[in-house]
Amino acid sequence: MDLTLKIWRQENAQAKGGFKNYEVKGVSENSSFLEMLDVLNESLVDKIESPVCFDHDCREGICGMCSLYINGHPHGPDNAITTCQLHMRKFKDGDTITVEPWRSKPFPVIKDLVVDRSAFDDIIQAGGYTSATTGGVPDAHTSLISKYAAELAMDAASCIGCGACVAACKNASAMLFVAAKVSQFALLPQGKVEKERRVQNMVAKMDELGFGNCTNTYACEMECPKEISVSNIARMNREFLGAKILKTEKV
Amino acid sequence: MTKLDSRIPQGPVAEKWTNYKAHQNLVNPSNKRKIDIIVVGTGLAGGAAAASLGEMGFNVKNFCIQDSPRRAHSIAAQGGINAAKNYPSDGDSIYRLFYDTVKGGDYRGRESNTYRLAEVSNEIIDQCVAQGVPFARDYSGYLANRSFGGAQVSRTFYARGQTGQQLLLGAYGALSKEIKKGTVKMYNRHEMLDLVVVDGKARGIITRNVINGEIERFSAHAVVIATGGYANVFYLSTNAMSSNIGAPIQSWKRGAFFANPAYMQIHPTCIPVHGDFQSKLTLMSESLRNDGRIWVPKKKEDAEAIRAGKIMPKDLKEEDRDYYLERRYPAFGNLVPRDVASRAAKERCDAGFGVGTGLAVFLDFKDAIKRLGEDVIRARYGNLFQMYEKIVDTNPYKTPMMIYPAAHYTMGGTWVDYELQTTIPGLFAGGEANFSDHGANRLGASALMQGLADGYFVLPFTIQNYLADQISVGPIPTNTSEFDQAENSVKERISRLMNLKGRKSPDYFHKKLGHIMWNYAGMSRNKEGLEHALEEIPKLREEFFKDVHITGTPDEFNPELEKALRIIDFFDMGILVATDALNREESCGGHFREEYQTPEGEALRRDDKFMYVAAWEYKGEGAKPELHKEDLKYEAIEVKTRNYK
Numbered sequence: 052m053d054l055t056l057k058i059w060r061q062e063n064a065q066a067k068g069g070f071k072n073y074e075v076k077g078v079s080e081n082s083s084f085l086e087m088l089d090v091l092n093e094s095l096v097d098k099i100e101s102p103v104c105f106d107h108d109c110r111e112g113i114c115g116m117c118s119l120y121i122n123g124h125p126h127g128p129d130n131a132i133t134t135c136q137l138h139m140r141k142f143k144d145g146d147t148i149t150v151e152p153w154r155s156k157p158f159p160v161i162k163d164l165v166v167d168r169s170a171f172d173d174i175i176q177a178g179g180y181t182s183a184t185t186g187g188v189p190d191a192h193t194s195l196i197s198k199y200a201a202e203l204a205m206d207a208a209s210c211i212g213c214g215a216c217v218a219a220c221k222n223a224s225a226m227l228f229v230a231a232k233v234s235q236f237a238l239l240p241q242g243k244v245e246k247e248r249r250v251q252n253m254v255a256k257m258d259e260l261g262f263g264n265c266t267n268t269y270a271c272e273m274e275c276p277k278e279i280s281v282s283n284i285a286r287m288n289r290e291f292l293g294a295k296i297l298k299t300e301k302v
Numbered sequence: 303m304t305k306l307d308s309r310i311p312q313g314p315v316a317e318k319w320t321n322y323k324a325h326q327n328l329v330n331p332s333n334k335r336k337i338d339i340i341v342v343g344t345g346l347a348g349g350a351a352a353a354s355l356g357e358m359g360f361n362v363k364n365f366c367i368q369d370s371p372r373r374a375h376s377i378a379a380q381g382g383i384n385a386a387k388n389y390p391s392d393g394d395s396i397y398r399l400f401y402d403t404v405k406g407g408d409y410r411g412r413e414s415n416t417y418r419l420a421e422v423s424n425e426i427i428d429q430c431v432a433q434g435v436p437f438a439r440d441y442s443g444y445l446a447n448r449s450f451g452g453a454q455v456s457r458t459f460y461a462r463g464q465t466g467q468q469l470l471l472g473a474y475g476a477l478s479k480e481i482k483k484g485t486v487k488m489y490n491r492h493e494m495l496d497l498v499v500v501d502g503k504a505r506g507i508i509t510r511n512v513i514n515g516e517i518e519r520f521s522a523h524a525v526v527i528a529t530g531g532y533a534n535v536f537y538l539s540t541n542a543m544s545s546n547i548g549a550p551i552q553s554w555k556r557g558a559f560f561a562n563p564a565y566m567q568i569h570p571t572c573i574p575v576h577g578d579f580q581s582k583l584t585l586m587s588e589s590l591r592n593d594g595r596i597w598v599p600k601k602k603e604d605a606e607a608i609r610a611g612k613i614m615p616k617d618l619k620e621e622d623r624d625y626y627l628e629r630r631y632p633a634f635g636n637l638v639p640r641d642v643a644s645r646a647a648k649e650r651c652d653a654g655f656g657v658g659t660g661l662a663v664f665l666d667f668k669d670a671i672k673r674l675g676e677d678v679i680r681a682r683y684g685n686l687f688q689m690y691e692k693i694v695d696t697n698p699y700k701t702p703m704m705i706y707p708a709a710h711y712t713m714g715g716t717w718v719d720y721e722l723q724t725t726i727p728g729l730f731a732g733g734e735a736n737f738s739d740h741g742a743n744r745l746g747a748s749a750l751m752q753g754l755a756d757g758y759f760v761l762p763f764t765i766q767n768y769l770a771d772q773i774s775v776g777p778i779p780t781n782t783s784e785f786d787q788a789e790n791s792v793k794e795r796i797s798r799l800m801n802l803k804g805r806k807s808p809d810y811f812h813k814k815l816g817h818i819m820w821n822y823a824g825m826s827r828n829k830e831g832l833e834h835a836l837e838e839i840p841k842l843r844e845e846f847f848k849d850v851h852i853t854g855t856p857d858e859f860n861p862e863l864e865k866a867l868r869i870i871d872f873f874d875m876g877i878l879v880a881t882d883a884l885n886r887e888e889s890c891g892g893h894f895r896e897e898y899q900t901p902e903g904e905a906l907r908r909d910d911k912f913m914y915v916a917a918w919e920y921k922g923e924g925a926k927p928e929l930h931k932e933d934l935k936y937e938a939i940e941v942k943t944r945n946y947k
Binding site: 053063079081082084085086087089090093095096097100101102104106107108109110111112113114115116129131132136138141161163165167168169171172175176177179180181182183184185186188189190191194195196197198201204208209211213231236237239241242262 | 331350353354357368369370371372373375377378389425426427429430431432433434437438439440441442443444445462464465467468471472475476478479481482488490513525541542543544576577579580581582584585651687689692693695758759762805807809810849853858859862863938
């Protein structure tokens, strides 16, 4: 198939960016979206033009590195996948496809379609873990966890930290990302010890970094490649309110 | 010839690690903060080591090439992690896990290291549960287990098909905690381009900041490399796009021997290649072999008809199907080790029975769905089936999956002794980057175990035996001639590349190298082909240094330059693989020489001549590496011919 690509090009963080059009011909419908971009880049390099920069790594939908905003959707038109798993059979011959970086203030552009998502690392560092140190922990069977709770925790823990939720949100809210981590630990006995500290610290860090608030449009859940449910946000709100009201531990 | 000293502790194999820990030197808490440690890599081994060393109070500098330590390629491991917990009470034990791992490795691993691995495996599960890793559970609330290829017990712990992700996020959490505390300083988007050796000791690294191209110096009292394996030498593999062999190859050029490069694992269950533009191969977890049955048509004409789309695979009658693994290996059936399953698939396809493009076999869930129902299969493998459907556009619940072997994991790596120290004092290697535990072939669910064993429970202790001597050294300065020399050599390497005004992209050369490696040094090898590869790779390298073109400048975000720098290392790696494969005139595990097979086509080991670790020393650009041998001794295990029949 033949396509027109309208791609955001931006030299570096300081430069002013803009769209540039590229014609690509003979794209296989079995190729992935990123392989289609590889072919475009290979042709640009052959012409000694600078290739389009984009983040990608595992190319099997789990590392969370790829992050393209395609035709107005983070990770493109298909559901429950990352950009690297999007295949060209989802497009039609003659289509014009718009490709942009994640757009939100806490994720500044580094170059072209590459953004800086270190704000997510900062949020995790604020408390997205249990404080268990290596060694000296009890046998794994000492604590029982219901299959139901383990499955819910796993649903939340499958977040890949790609940032599609932020890119999808008109407020650039990181609530789904933060809530997924808060939920995982709130559901497990190992995480309960620090749950009041954790939720307060992570929410405070998220606010400090400039992520917006949640206004319940659910765009994050719609666009999440791992289909993480907004019910996690409800759980986080309960945890947060509980911690604030009970004031068991003020942070 | 230098004698390799593996420094294996005395005593019976089951007591070595306990004895070692009781007598090794330690660094006292007040001295730990005076010691700097560089850890390169943030996967299971690197991330776990950096976190654990930080907790102990060392100053850790941790490096990764991605934008976050959470993205290391350990994250992509699907199936599970082994441990000798024996929770299902099916007769498992530390000894049995050790035995299976040594046997699975075709008696080419180091017995003492493998025993230690089995020994600490149980602690890993405890540790991960304490971190809040949501492992699969039964209704009882206890942890669930499943079986994996090469084992007759259920010892594999898992978190759906995302076990690597969950374990890595556990380590990433621990690492994040230490970054917050300030014991670990994290350097994202930094690539190690050289190792700095001062007075024979590893004292630092040179990195390139991939965002702005800045070349930086970092010093430490010890350096740990945990940057994974070299499967991307084939270009197409299940590894991530940025997975590279830079740190081990730079270390090799500085004096760290490289062991058993020929041992590469070709994983049997990957989605087959579909076109020239393809950038990577996707693994389908081996756990699928628990319920899926592998087959090809019995008759060539049926295979041809299926390839041409004239008959549907589901319409082929039972008696016309050849379940070749069940036929050849009745005891293990579809659960034979990976090397055996991969070669059997290649054998059938080479003989003309392949489906799809001709290089594919079926993995069929029809019987399992009939037996257990679609819901059970969906609960077990739903995410894998969905991934398959997204890529291939067919529904595996209705029509059998197609699979073919692909390069996946490398058992070879930087040579290390019992303490995981390389031949350069102060340089340590962990996880897939080192060699010892898996021998010539790795069993399923053992990579996660080894990465975390090295990172949490081995390196943080053994490194102290070395560092105990270093407490009075003081901070290592970076303004010395050794750092100057290393930095200059990196800058020269980059400017040489930037000044080549050729016509071809770095990927062009990487793909060509991949073709050479797959065709002549891949799943099955022979003398002639390997000699051919050893002629072709240097020629390709020469062409690369004449005709590559790197767009842009070195002082900016420049993925083309990153790729070109990595390909230089892959040329060296390709030569190492072919050299070792040529030298090893036997077949064992992931290394199959066509000249050495039984009349039934099984691997023929030659224990009298090759029961050794081949460690290769760098002898200069273009010179043949020098072979050093570490003899392997098996005291706790009787060496047998592997038999899965």
